[in-house]
Structures are given as C-alpha cells and as structure tokens.
Amino acid sequence: MSKDVIIVGAGPSALTAAIYLSREDVDTTLYERGVVGGMAAITDQIDNYPGFAEGVTGMKLASELQQQAERFGAKIEYGDVMELKQVDGELELTIDGQSVHAKSVLLATGSNHRKLGVPGEDELYGRGVHYCATCDGAFYRDKNLIVVGGGNSAVQEAIFLTRYASHIDLLVRSKLRASDILQKDLQKYVDDGKITVHVGATTDEIIVKDDKFYGVKSTQNGEQKEFTADGLFVFIGLIPNTQFLANSDVELDLGGHIITDEHLHTNIPGVFASGDVRSGATMQIASAVGEGAVAALQIREYLQEKAREE
Helix, strand or coil: CCEEEEEECCCHHHHHHHHHHHHCCCCEEEEECCCCCHHHHCCCEECCCCCCCCCEEHHHHHHHHHHHHHHCCCEEEECCEEEEEEECCEEEEEECCEEEEEEEEEECCCEEECCCCCCCCCCCECCCEECCHHHHHHHHCCCEEEEECCCHHHHHHHHHHCCCCCEEEEEECCCCCCCHHHHHHHHHHHHCCCEEEEECECCCEEEEECCEEEEEEEEECCEEEEEECCEEEECCCEEECCHHHCCCCCCECCCCCECCCCCCECCCCCEEECHHHECCCCCCHHHHHHHHHHHHHHHHHHHHHHHHHC
C-alpha cells in the first residue's frame, strides 16, 4: 500500500508542506531522524520571521508548526531515510532498513553544520567541540570559549554564548561577513571585554591534553598561535543533508544540493524538493516556509493528474 506523500525531514519547509497537504485530506507522513523543526528549532532567537514583532524562539516556532501540522492530520515519525529509488513506477524509500512506498515524495532534509576537518575534531565532538550554542552553551557557565566563524551565525551564536561564558575568542579566517546590525551588536561585547575578535586567524588543529579539549592551534598573519579555552563552538556554514541520495538518480549540483525546476520538481517524476536542501535556496526560514507551501500545491496537482491517468 503506497502512501500519498512522504516528506523526508520535519523542518519549517517540511512542516508547512504538511499543513497544506493534510488540510486538503492528503495522507501525509513526515520522517525525521533528528529534531522536529530542524535547524530552526535549535536557533535561540529568530528576529526576521514575519509576524513576530519581538522575535520568536526557534523552539516555539517549531512547536507551533508541528502542532498545526498534526492538527490537520499529518503524521510525524522518527526514522532515518537511507535510500530513495524508483521501483515498478513507484517510489520506494528505505527507512531504518524497511521499505516504504509512496506516490510522491518531498525532500526537505535541510542542512547541517559544516565541520572544520582538522585533527582532534571528531574525537572531541560533544565533549569540548560543539556546533549548537543553544544545545550546549549552558555547560560552559563562567568558562572561556573559542568560537570559529565570521558570518551571521557565528556572530549571533557568540553573542548568545556570552550568557554563560566569561570570555570568548572569536576566530575569523578572513574577514567578518556578518550583517552590519550584527556587527554593531558584536562591538558592544568587544567593548565590554566579553568577546575578542581575531581576524585572519585560521584553525589548524585542536589541542588535546589528558584526553580533553585544551584549545586550538592557529595561524594569524603568518604567525603561529595557540588559543586555550574550555570549549570550542564551530559556525562556518552549512552543508545539505543529501548523503542518503548518493546512490539515487536525483540530480544534485556541485555543492550537493538538489536541483529542481521552477515548480520544485526534481528530475524524478513525483519527487520534489524545498527549503535549504534545494539548489538556489536562500537559507532563510521565511523562504523555506514559502517553498513548502509551493511544493504542497505542486504535489497535490501531481497526485490529481496521476489519479486521472489511472
């Protein structure tokens, strides 16, 4: 028995599509391997999402989206989608080792944090090396931290971490690329001595002592340096969650994002993509939500056409 729609992922784009589809009585099931709400759910404060004059926490926005989707009948399941392929004119997904069939699929798996790729990083993941300030920042109350990155996320998360840390060294590989408003906010913490910005500082290696995080080796303007701290938070960009499509026929761009047409349809009949995982995405929650709505309308139209053909 094939499901009408399987949505892979449960971030803002996926949940919006689920709201639109299930509200029209389309049988809709979402599969999420991590946190419902995706990256949005672990964002401390969202200030640029329309309709919230004072901003909204990521967790609250994710919770409201989930409740709305479930109110209309969408089903959210936890499971790791490992493969997607076409079998006898149907779409077959392998989820936690089990085969599940669907008439249509929306790929809305979003993105994940990019890693530094330096020695010591993987070994200390979760015990000194982190990628989520709202998840792990509270472990470092009155401690010293290192934050790596120079974009909006790095600056925003560094500011957030000042709630806990006594001091933060912000290592910026080239130059600060954060928005002007965030850089102005950052300057307040620099002036207060809470954050020190090191421009032109690479992160070459993680220093481990007694099997614990100790600091990082860095090169700044050609000079070798060591920064010591109690923990490291890395915010150097995002990579699309498309590894499970490695053996599928879904077309990806050079960065691993899913290629779609203007209707969010991939090169595989019945397979759509929306949100941060899609090639050309703006990496903004508002646009991801909009794409989720568009994808839902396109999927409904596809299912209606398919039913007429049968």
